[in-house]
Amino acid sequence: MPNYIECPKCGSSDILPKQKIVSSEGGSDYRLIVRLRERAGTWRIKHHDHPIVAWICGACGYTELYTAKPKELSDAYWRLQQIQSERGPMLDDEPGAGSENNRAFLILTGVMFLLLLSGILALVLLLGMRQW
Numbered sequence: 001m002p003n004y005i006e007c008p009k010c011g012s013s014d015i016l017p018k019q020k021i022v023s024s025e026g027g028s029d030y031r032l033i034v035r036l037r038e039r040a041g042t043w044r045i046k047h048h049d050h051p052i053v054a055w056i057c058g059a060c061g062y063t064e065l066y067t068a069k070p071k072e073l074s075d076a077y078w079r080l081q082q083i084q085s086e087r088g089p090m091l092d093d094e095p096g097a098g099s100e101n102n103r104a105f106l107i108l109t110g111v112m113f114l115l116l117l118s119g120i121l122a123l124v125l126l127l128g129m130r131q132w
C-alpha cells in the first residue's frame with residue numbers, strides 16, 4: 001500500500017488513507033472484499049477474505065484502491081493454484097467445481113424429501129389405525 005504524503009495527481013497533502021469502501025443496497029452496507037474460495041471438504045468452503053481499502057485525495061478526489069494484506073492473498077492464491085494442479089479444481093469458481101456441489105445438494109434434498117414423505121405416510125397410517 002502506498003505511503004503518499006502528496007497526491008500523485010494534484011500535489012495536495014490532504015490524503016485520506018485506508019478508507020473503507022462499502023456497497024450500500026437496501027439500507028444495508030456491504031464491505032467490498034476480494035474473496036478466494038477453497039473447497040475444504042465435500043460440504044465446507046473456506047473463504048479467504050481481503051477487504052479493499054482506498055487512498056483518497058481530499059483536494060481533487062483522486063482515489064486508488066488497494067487490497068488489504070496482499071501478501072496473505074497472494075500466498076493463498078498460489079497455494080490453491082498448486083493444489084489445483086495436483087488434485088484438480090479446488091477453487092469454487094473453477095468450471096465443474098460447482099456441479100459436484102449441486103449434485104450433492106440435489107441428493108441431500110432428495111433424501112430429506114423421502115424422509116418427509118415417509119414421515120407423513122407413517123402419520124397417516126397411525127391416524128388411520130386409531131380410528132379403527
Ligand SMILES: [Zn+2]
Pocket residue numbers: 007008009010011012057058059060061062
Ligand atoms: Zn489530488
